[in-house]
Amino acid sequence: MKYTLEDQVVLITGGSQGLGKEFAKKYYNETENTKIIVVSRSEAKLLDTCNEIRLAAHLRKETSDEGQVQHKLATPLDPVQRLFYFPCDLSCYESVENLFNVLRDFELLPTQTLCCAGGSVPKLFRGLSGQELNQGMDINYKTTLNVAHQLALAEQTREHHLIIFSSVTALYPFVGYSQYAPAKAAIKSLVAILRQELTNFRVSCVYPGNFESEGFTLEQVTKPKITKLIEGPSDAIPCKEACDIVATSLARGQDDVFTDFVGWMIMGMDLGLTSKRSRFVALQWIFGILLNIVVVPFYLVGCSWYIRKWFRESDSKKAT
């Protein structure tokens, strides 16, 4: 199943900002017929995003804008429009069922789905609240799980391309990401099973490194220094660059997608029983085996020593 932008109906969860918004822009600006539905919890953000994308496109074409258009998925639906939004908390299964009933009613069941909804609250485990911990699973795992399940029920035979967004932290979980990395690892596990069961689906999984987005800016506020030090090699790239890298990789037929060299390298070290459909996969596998033998043992000892030292110094600062 080839990944193309044109002549699609694409559902983008988490489309009100960040990477999801970049993909909505890309589909809107680079196609003539593709219809885009962006979904997130905040109707205000969704409306702003739709208006911003449409107005920018009209300004570039120097055509006079026809003024406010109906973007919300509601009756009457303007069939000329290509960009729609529908507010929905995707962590609630019943809300996702309702979303798919609306999509069915408007004959807008998607041919491609991008599960961009997610986000992290990087803190030390003891510093997290019960609500933050539970939100981690809700926002990062249940939003994808609920959409994937409704898609699997809706698309029993028609081809569908499901593109799920995990994180490098699913492959290499580390201090400060306890509210987030386990949920992203659960996504990795779900993808492996969906690939076996949903035979009419192409299931792609993206493991981004850091990229600049509203969510990334917000997480920097609570991120412990030790976390920033460990993830230092993954410099945050512009959101649009991450979007273009992912789209290019998918168009090349890759299904285990990374956004930087660190992600490619760490994916190569993640051996085990899940096949990798990545770029230069043979080289990645050999490089990963060598790193596992020659570098990883020393890295892990060094990293563990450094983390213990950081905690000792933090505790002594607290004691003074």
Ligand SMILES: NC(=O)C1=CN([C@@H]2O[C@H](COP(=O)(O)OP(=O)(O)OC[C@H]3O[C@@H](n4cnc5c(N)ncnc54)[C@H](OP(=O)(O)O)[C@@H]3O)[C@@H](O)[C@H]2O)C=CC1
């Ligand atoms: N930025 C980064 O460095 C990295 C990001 N990623 C992953 O990539 C994806 C996109 O990241 P990014 O662009 O930074 O995301 P942002 O944090 O900028 O945006 C997250 C989006 O998800 C939506 N969302 C959150 N919770 C729900 C919910 N319960 N139901 C519906 N929508 C929801 C938000 O909208 P609203 O608030 O309106 O609900 C928002 O549109 C995420 O899955 C993230 O985990 C992975 C690695 C690195």
Ligand SMILES: CCCCCCCCCCCCCCCC(=O)[C@@H](N)CO
């Ligand atoms: C041989 C051993 C070498 C090991 C190198 C270690 C480098 C670790 C880089 C980790 C990058 C994590 C980026 C994902 C962050 C993310 O998902 C958050 N921004 C949430 O949004």
